[in-house]
Amino acid sequence: GDSVTQMEGPVTLSEEAFLTINCTYTATGYPSLFWYVQYPGEGLQLLLKATKADDKGSNKGFEATYRKETTSFHLEKGSVQVSDSAVYFCALRGSSGGSNYKLTFGKGTLLTVNP
């Protein structure tokens, strides 16, 4: 079945540092890929997405490129802020049949940014 593997946290960075959170996936066909963010005490919210190979999703300074050849969707940001402290989830939506409305999530990566 579909699965998502993302780097284990926690990740601790200083403000203005470069961020990479790795995500790889296993799926048949051509899934859509997502990054969701969960701020403390809140539900998840969509950060960015990419629906086909070589697409780049971007939002709030975060970027991720859908790489089919490496089955990856790594999240990057050039300069993190304290307000980026949150848990980040990589997710995929399957492209076939009954899995089309389900999202499969990675386990999440806790990011803490210190001033």
Place this chain on the structure above:
Amino acid sequence: DAGVIQSPRHEVTEMGQEVTLRCKPISGHDYLFWYRQTMMRGLELLIYFNNNVPIDDSGMPEDRFSAKMPNASFSTLKIQPSEPRDSAVYFCASSQGQGYTGELFFGEGSRLTVL
């Protein structure tokens, strides 16, 4: 617009008691999802509904769990009898089927502690 509304936000109960979690999806959304979040297992899809009909309940852990959606604006997740291993944060999410992009809208979650 109101988002997904869940209640209660926190529930502490004793083993063996019945627990009912409630969810009001965003108006007009025809898909509703129940997820469970734990440190060990991350986010797990328990069940999802389309137009109030359960589509996939393969993630429901066992017969102690049941979910209903009697109308388009209300769903419940019931655990009877509850056990300490059910302690988790339970999220409800909704989405539109028409033009579905994969974006789920999450509630703030119900944190369940079973003693």
